[in-house]
Amino acid sequence: MYALQWKEKVCATCPSADCLLKCQYISFARHDEAHGEMMKVVRGEDSRVLHECATCYACEEYCKRGNHPFYLISERREERGMFTAPRPITNQWKNMTQMQGKYMVGQVKDKALSCCFIPDLGILGTGEIFKDVASAVAFGAEFMCPAVHTHFARMSVIKERLPIVIENFVKLGVKEVICLHDECYGTFTAIASAYGIDVPFKPVYYMDFLLSRMKEMKDRIKPLGIKAAYQRPCSNRLIPDKHPLVKEILDLIGVELPNREYQGENCLCCGEILRSVSGYKLADDVQERNLNDMVQTGAEYCVFNCPACQSSLSEKVAKKGLKPVHIIDLCKMALGEKERGVR
């Protein structure tokens, strides 16, 4: 069985304890308090972190010393038989994402277009941008990154299923897997490496793909001339080096990204997981702050990266007067493939 590769010494000597000091959901008075709690987690002792962490993934980004605080928290919770979300919800996710042979694979040669287990991604991965890879779709639980189970502190599910998912891609004979979901890319890179799991193909982040395709079609782009607030998803915290791509892509298609409070490292969760883990009060509060912050930028659109964020926030964003749109659809709009203002 794979194990989290954890460098205890690195934590022990950490001067910042940023992982917890920056946490948006647990407050600590000082460095030593935060550091002390983290060390309890490291040593396998009980800590308020294990009870209060909202599973936002952010400490994975805050730690700049190469450790994986959030995976560790999840490991420790599972060791103690703890549940983040209610037990029936946790089990439901496990059952729902179980491999049952109901997957779909297109004409895959050396490249596959991974749609995870999210039907909406299949619709996004089409058109001129994806014309060479759209037919190479891989979709279903068999190809789904199991990262979501970190929210539920069930790292065992990840350790059990991730190698099978990787094997399933290997069986397709692919050299490259283009991941339409941040979580997949984050899993094949960040999580796999943290657990020492070998990934024998090259994971390609869809925004890298998108950017290069848009550059190739540069002369077809009609700049959109709009302002959009960006909803950064939790799984982007696993791959913070990829965050700047959003601005690059939006620049290219003439979309202004106004500054707002909850952006970059300070971005807020879409709220869906918070709702199951902590209840509606926290979720409503986070969503309300996040949306009001979007509104005050004067943005016309709310641009999404993750389809799960999009489905949880679309209706609410629209009620606030913003148009919800996925970044791929924005690109399609800039190419004239899609009408403005539609999902």
Add this chain to the structure above:
Amino acid sequence: MTYAHTIEHAEIVHRCFRCGYCKFPSDYVDFNCPSYKAFGWDTYSPGGRMWLIRAWLNDEIKSSPHFAEILYSCVACDNCKNQCVFPKFRDFLPDIFQETKAELVNDGRIPPEVRDYFKAIAISGNPYKLPQSERGKWAEGTGLQPYTNQEYLFYAGCVGSYDEVGQKMARSVGKLLSDAGISAGILGSEEACDGSEVKVLGEMGLFTKLAQENIGQFKAKGIKKIITLDPHALNVFKKDYPKLGGEFRVFHYTEILAGLIKDKKIALTNYPVKVTYHDPCYLGRHNQIYGPPREILKAIPGVELVEMHRNALNAFCCGGGGGNFFTDILGTGEDSAGRVRVREARDTRARIVAVACPSCAKMLSDAVKTEGLEDTLEVLGIAEIIERARAK
């Protein structure tokens, strides 16, 4: 389970729950299966048919004139296919009905009206038993020329060629096409029946023969694109001819006219009138063409388009489909489809019911008379309405 009779989709027949969702449109406002609406027995509903077909396959009921009437009163409107709650088999409902009719044809147990229809087509090439030489007469004065190697073939079909109401419709379309400079020719006395109704009535041998001959002729003449007057022809050309090797690009005339109007190739003046549009089943539900006829009507200055309660996917059939236009098995009673439909049109307070199919034109015109609505409601083809609004 082994059956006494066989049809291709026999293994699905027992899966109908007879729940009756298929009797309705999606908002349940009224019965939307024309044969159930007209006869009122559950046996005439889609689910009833399914159950009876199973009983018949099992030899629990025998072929009989009544069983044949039940099957032949289905107007192939496809409402049931869209409304059945079982996505895994609902697409096959119309196939099952057609396959059963084909078996009845094989057994020779079909209603006399149906037999007469087949006979007329086989002998005269059209249901009206009129001479083939008169088939192209309707086109006189339209400016349409015989097909040589124009871009499009304009295919009029039996109703457009021979029926008085159909001819009027064909002429108005033909004139617009030629006036707008569309490169289209007709086959005239060389045109043959498309076989759509022959197929839906279950005479597969005759259908295959007609289709193959048409395909041969179209290919020999180098025809690549076809504009049809009749949505039934459109449907059979699009869906069945390719299986027999006939791949053509097929358009309904309203698609072409909508393009011409959009491109301002037909000049229009004010024509102030309230119009409602009746979706032909074969254009709408069968081929999902809902937009172009409406775009045309909306483009005419002065025309106010009002929808009937049941429209588009939920439109109620005129009663002419499934060969009923010729066999008249639904009859003309109070709850027959055409009469129900014109009453629905009347309720919109429109002056004109716009139609896009020659069978609908005829069925609804007759129903307007039966209902005594001649003074309030006029049935007109889309092209005839354009004609009234054309800048002179």
Add this chain to the structure above:
Amino acid sequence: MSDILKALIEIVGERGVSNTPEELWFYSRDPGVLTPHLPDYVVAPRTTEEVRKIVLLANREKIPVVPMGNGMSLTGLVIPLKGGIVLDMKRMNKILEVNAMARYAVVEGGTSQGVLKAYLQEHYPQLRHSIPDAPPTTTIAANAALHGQGRLTQQYGFNSEMVTGLEVVLPTGEVCLIGSPSLGPYWFSRGPTMPDLSALFLGWLGTTGIITKIGLRLYPNKKIRDVELFVTDRVDLIPDILYKLTHLEILEDVNVWFQPKPLMFQGNFHITLYFTGDTEEEIAFKRRMVWDALQEYMDSKDGGFMSVQYMKEMLMEMPQRGIADFADVPKGGGFEYSGPITIIEHFPQYAAKVVELAAKYDVLYASSARLISGGHCMMFSISFAFNRNDPAMMTRVKHALDEATAFALEMGGIPWKPNFMEQKMIMEKMDKNALKLLQMIKNNLDPQGIMNPGNWEVNS
């Protein structure tokens, strides 16, 4: 042609009678598992007068009359167990009146649920009726005749309790108005303050007369409806959870369901909670109340709210079309359910029984309970699907259902829409003097025993 056929044609015309093998075959059965029995005639009246004449004829000739809506009660209640006439009521489908201010509608005896729903939606969008999740072709009168339940039953009781007046053709042919319409033009009360005669026809499954007109309460149709889905894996908590939820007095409808397939539903009990409001604030307030009421189960990790996004459209439909889908799980066109009415406390025992029976008889189950009148009781459905082409499976389903009914009676529950065998079991168990009363009523109302005979056979 027989004299009876001639007489029937005289009453309803050629198109209103059939005795061809096709109609007789079809009207001899329903979609459930009971054995069919052929009728002699199928008759479809259009007016009360026609119904009256048919009943007089049946009296004269001593032939059974079986009123039928859409036959979707599934328990053989419209199978003509002793032949005779099946009376297809669906051509009597008019909506006669809506009194918006007094909030009631009057419809004919064969008017379907779907047509009333569409009519209200178009003409009285501020009003609604308690629509059941049965297919929309099913009829309002039949639903009352069998004490059905609908979307507003958790708030206002059985759909039969919403009846505000009846016009009935008695088994002896008299046309009888029940309730306020017997005194004046208004259909607002089924009985009170007089003796409530409507009880002579509701729950009697067409054995005491034919409903030709029915008045029905309508209720406010709020602008917004919303839904939450609470799940728990601890069946023992369900009664308490339901108690807390009903205490709120804000829920439109509450359904508790569990099923082994698809996998995502396995192991959990799902509580679908509907609530309504005229403003977003009202909705948000009600949602908060619901969440707060169940917070303790979230804290203990025993239960939580699942995201409904992907199921919302399906859950919001009225009727919920997806329910019929269960019939096709074994690729076979059928399911049947036993739906005892019971107290909520017994949920865990019933739930265990469903699973036990499904295993014992090797059949597929699904179960859904609907709360009635703020939790005074519930309808607990024990549903088994079958493949219509597999007679052995149908027999197993039948046995499983029989056993479910025996269990319900043992538990002090009341079988709902009982088939003729279950009716016998009920009568055997019931208080002897109550049975006597039942006999007195039935024998007096239907001296010839012609109304849906085989059902509520009080004398055997």
